[in-house]
C-alpha cells in the first residue's frame with residue numbers, strides 16, 4: 674500500500690484546513706498523481722481539484738506534490754514519493770485556497786493581463802498572416818510553450834512577499850515572448866511598463882521557477898533577458 678496525505682479544506686464545513694490520511698493500492702506506484710486523485714475522488718466525491726486535458730497541456734492541475742509544484746497528470750507517483758512511500762498533495766502555495774486543492778488564481782491572471790498578451794500592431798493587416806523570418810520565429814522558442822499552469826509563480830518567494838507588485842515569473846516570461854516578437858510594434862511601451870522597482874526587478878534570481886516548470890522552460894533566464902532588453906533600450 675502507498676500512504677497518502679492530502680490537504681482538505683471545505684470553508685463551509687471546516688474551521689481550519691487539515692491533512693487527511695488515505696491509502697492507495699500498490700499498483701498505483703507506476704501511475705500518475707492524477708490517477709490517484711481520481712481514485713480517491715471515486716471513494717469520496719467531496720474531494721475538489723481542477724483537471725482537464727490529462728496530457729500536460731491545459732495547465733489546470735498544477736499542485737504541490739511532495740514539496741514541489743508539478744502537474745498531477747504527468748507526475749509519476751513513484752518519482753514523487755521516492756523512497757518515502759508517502760504521497761503528499763497540497764494546493765499551489767502562495768494562493769488563497771477556495772476548497773481542497775482548488776486555489777484562487779485571480780491575481781495570477783491579472784498579472785498576465787497586465788503584460789498585454791497579444792501582438793500589438795496597428796499597421797494595416799496583410800491579406801494573409803503577418804509573416805516572420807525563420808530566425809525571428811526562433812526567438813519565440815522556449816517562451817510560446819508556456820501553458821499558464823502557475824507552478825512557477827506559485828513557487829517564487831519574491832512573489833509570495835510582493836504578490837500585488839511583482840509580476841512573477843510566468844507573466845514576465847510571457848512579456849519577453851511579446852517583446853521579442855518581430856510582428857509586435859509596442860516593444861518600447863512594454864519595456865517601459867516594467868521600469869519600476871517591483872514589476873520586473875523584484876526577481877532575486879532564486880531559480881525556483883525554473884526548478885519547477887513542468888514544461889522545461891526557464892523563466893529565470895527569460896527574466897534576465899528581459900532586463901537586458903530594457904538596459905539596451907535605455908542606454
Ligand code: SF4
Nearest residue numbers: 829876877879880882
Ligand atoms: S528566479 Fe526570480 S522569478 Fe524565479 S523563483 Fe527566483 S525570484 Fe522568483
Ligand code: SF4
Nearest residue numbers: 819820822823825886
Ligand atoms: S513558465 Fe512553466 S511553470 Fe510557469 S506558467 Fe509557464 S509552463 Fe507553467
